[in-house]
Amino acid sequence: MTLLSTADVAPSVPSGRRLVPRHALATRLTHWINALCLTILLGSGLQIFLAHPALYWGQSGADADRPAFEIGAETSADGAQKGFLRLGSATFDTTGKLGLIHNDVGDFTERAFPRWATIPGWRSLTLGRRWHFFFAWLFVANLAAYYVFGLINGRLRRDLVPTRHQLRPREILADIVDHLSLKFPKGEAARHYNPLQKFAYLGVIGLLLPLMILTGLTMSPGMDAILPWLVELFGGRQSARTIHFIVASLLVLFVIVHLTMVVLAGPINGVRAMITGKLAITEEDEK
Amino acid sequence: MSEILLPKRRLMGRRNFLGLSVAGLGVTMLGGCDRLSDSPKFEELLNSAEGLTYRAQRLFGGGRSMAREFSPADLSPDFKVNGTHAPDAPEYAALHEKGFADWRLRVDGLVVRPLDLSLADLRAMPQRAQITRHDCVEGWSAIGKWQGAPLAEILKRSGLQPSARFAVFHCADFYEHAADGTGQYYESIDLIDAFHPQTILAHSLNDEALSVGHGAPLRLRVERQLGYKHAKYVMRIEMTDRLDQLGRGKGGFWPDRGYEWYAGV
Numbered sequence: 001m002t003l004l005s006t007a008d009v010a011p012s013v014p015s016g017r018r019l020v021p022r023h024a025l026a027t028r029l030t031h032w033i034n035a036l037c038l039t040i041l042l043g044s045g046l047q048i049f050l051a052h053p054a055l056y057w058g059q060s061g062a063d064a065d066r067p068a069f070e071i072g073a074e075t076s077a078d079g080a081q082k083g084f085l086r087l088g089s090a091t092f093d094t095t096g097k098l099g100l101i102h103n104d105v106g107d108f109t110e111r112a113f114p115r116w117a118t119i120p121g122w123r124s125l126t127l128g129r130r131w132h133f134f135f136a137w138l139f140v141a142n143l144a145a146y147y148v149f150g151l152i153n154g155r156l157r158r159d160l161v162p163t164r165h166q167l168r169p170r171e172i173l174a175d176i177v178d179h180l181s182l183k184f185p186k187g188e189a190a191r192h193y194n195p196l197q198k199f200a201y202l203g204v205i206g207l208l209l210p211l212m213i214l215t216g217l218t219m220s221p222g223m224d225a226i227l228p229w230l231v232e233l234f235g236g237r238q239s240a241r242t243i244h245f246i247v248a249s250l251l252v253l254f255v256i257v258h259l260t261m262v263v264l265a266g267p268i269n270g271v272r273a274m275i276t277g278k279l280a281i282t283e284e285d286e287k
Numbered sequence: 288m289s290e291i292l293l294p295k296r297r298l299m300g301r302r303n304f305l306g307l308s309v310a311g312l313g314v315t316m317l318g319g320c321d322r323l324s325d326s327p328k329f330e331e332l333l334n335s336a337e338g339l340t341y342r343a344q345r346l347f348g349g350g351r352s353m354a355r356e357f358s359p360a361d362l363s364p365d366f367k368v369n370g371t372h373a374p375d376a377p378e379y380a381a382l383h384e385k386g387f388a389d390w391r392l393r394v395d396g397l398v399v400r401p402l403d404l405s406l407a408d409l410r411a412m413p414q415r416a417q418i419t420r421h422d423c424v425e426g427w428s429a430i431g432k433w434q435g436a437p438l439a440e441i442l443k444r445s446g447l448q449p450s451a452r453f454a455v456f457h458c459a460d461f462y463e464h465a466a467d468g469t470g471q472y473y474e475s476i477d478l479i480d481a482f483h484p485q486t487i488l489a490h491s492l493n494d495e496a497l498s499v500g501h502g503a504p505l506r507l508r509v510e511r512q513l514g515y516k517h518a519k520y521v522m523r524i525e526m527t528d529r530l531d532q533l534g535r536g537k538g539g540f541w542p543d544r545g546y547e548w549y550a551g552v
Binding site: 039040043048049051052054056059060061062063064065116119120121122124125126127129130131133134136137219220221222223224225226228231237238241 | 316317320321324330332333334335336337339340344347348352353354355357361363364365367420422423424425426427428429430510511512513544545546547551552
């Protein structure tokens with residue numbers, strides 16, 4: 001590490017801080033393409049979901065079957081229209097937020113998700129599908145490129161696989177305490193991911209993103225004929241559709257936590273590192 | 288460590304700045320997506336994914352891959368009727384009144400021998416029954432048992448001219464009466480799907496003659512594609528070498544309105 005001495009000290013950085021290489025070009029490129037794809041896939045996915053905002057478990061499921069999850073609008077006993085979200089036997093009133101949405105002129109419209117959440121904003125299953133499938137291809141190609149580069153330059157293993165030391169319960173516990181007390185690594189420690197980061201990134205890159213692709217593929221009747229075992233693995237097409245929705249929700253949760261952490265840990269430094277590849281670390285904190 | 292106080296104050300400023308940037312970026316992006324959605328050039332770019340999907344599925348599946356067939360225990364208790372519930376054309380009403388005794392399936396276009404087949408003719412042909420899952424583009428699925436003559440059998444009888452590339456299904460229902468005169472339901476498939484063993488012209492659903500809602504007297508089943516490809520109220524099969532002269536030129540009622548012509552996805 002001492003090899004990176006004078007050459008890496010940018011003149012604009014105040015003394016005591018220096019810029020060190022943090023993210024490979026391939027990591028940075030694939031990160032931002034992935035961020036773009038996931039944003040568009042979420043918005044267009046919600047647009048597609050507007051067409052039938054109900055989830056089932058099993059091979060089939062339609063209007064006559066009882067959904068496990070449903071967003072909709074109904075007229076209550078007093079004649080007022082209400083938006084609702086139903087999960088199993090629990091029903092929540094979501095008027096104005098989900099199911100029944102305010103439109104431009106202030107009236108209510110039956111719509112599972114508000115305009116700002118869908119791509120395009122207006123109702124269009126056709127355009128939602130076009131956006132979704134175009135960016136699904138880009139997303140798959142990008143993830144494949146990430147895997148290939150990560151395996152070739154060894155970063156996948158070096159950056160994301162926890163060391164034996166990090167896997168010790170005491171280390172994990174210490175990291176949880178650090179996270180809860182919002183203590184972020186400085187100096188040398190900031191040059192590597194901590195155990196919780198590695199678990200989160202590995203979980204997303206190794207499990208959630210592939211699951212999105214695989215459950216997404218099973219939505220296609222053509223793919224179900226080509227890979228019949230895949231849709232069975234998820235318990236049928238409607239189960240796979242439900243899992244697709246659950247994993248998408250987990251990804252949204254991850255992004256919320258991820259962005260919160262970036263903001264708390266120092267957004268300029270973090271975002272700059274993901275753009276230029278260089279992270280500023282403070283010398284005093286180094287041992 | 289005394290530094291900590293300073294960055295903390297700065298952090299608030301950064302947080303506000305970043306929050307505003309993210310919100311601004313979000314609004315710009317969504318607005319941008321809406322504007323892009325309105326641009327025909329961009330739509331064309333998005334649509335290019337369909338060709339990729341079609342080629343990939345044909346490469347890996349081709350004519351060989353089969354849609355899963357289920358057991359009677361898997362049948363949906365209620366098979367949802369979607370699209371046209373009853374064609375409003377008087378010609379159809381007249382045929383329906385006589386139990387489709389006067390109905391004939393016309394097979395023509397780039398064939399060797401044009402055919403006019405009655406329901407009895409179709410029932411007398413080799414039959415195939417299959418319990419399959421019907422996937423609607425909206426997202427729901429229903430499982431039903433379909434029975435009818437394979438399209439391959441019908442095309443074997445009519446023969447094909449060498450230039451034939453697509454089978455077009457002309458239907459009795461006007462799904463809408465559009466100002467440009469289009470709106471009559473039609474669909475088309477390539478020859479790979481036309482000769483696929485599970486592609487049948489079904490006269491029965493769950494061992495009963497098709498109801499009007501499900502497309503009486505005859506509907507297409509093309510099991511590796513989405514529901515809107517399964518044309519109901521089929522009156523005529525036209526073999527053709529091009530799709531750009533029918534309807535609005537995209538090969539089907541819904542494809543003319545923006546949906547994928549290849550609906551394997």
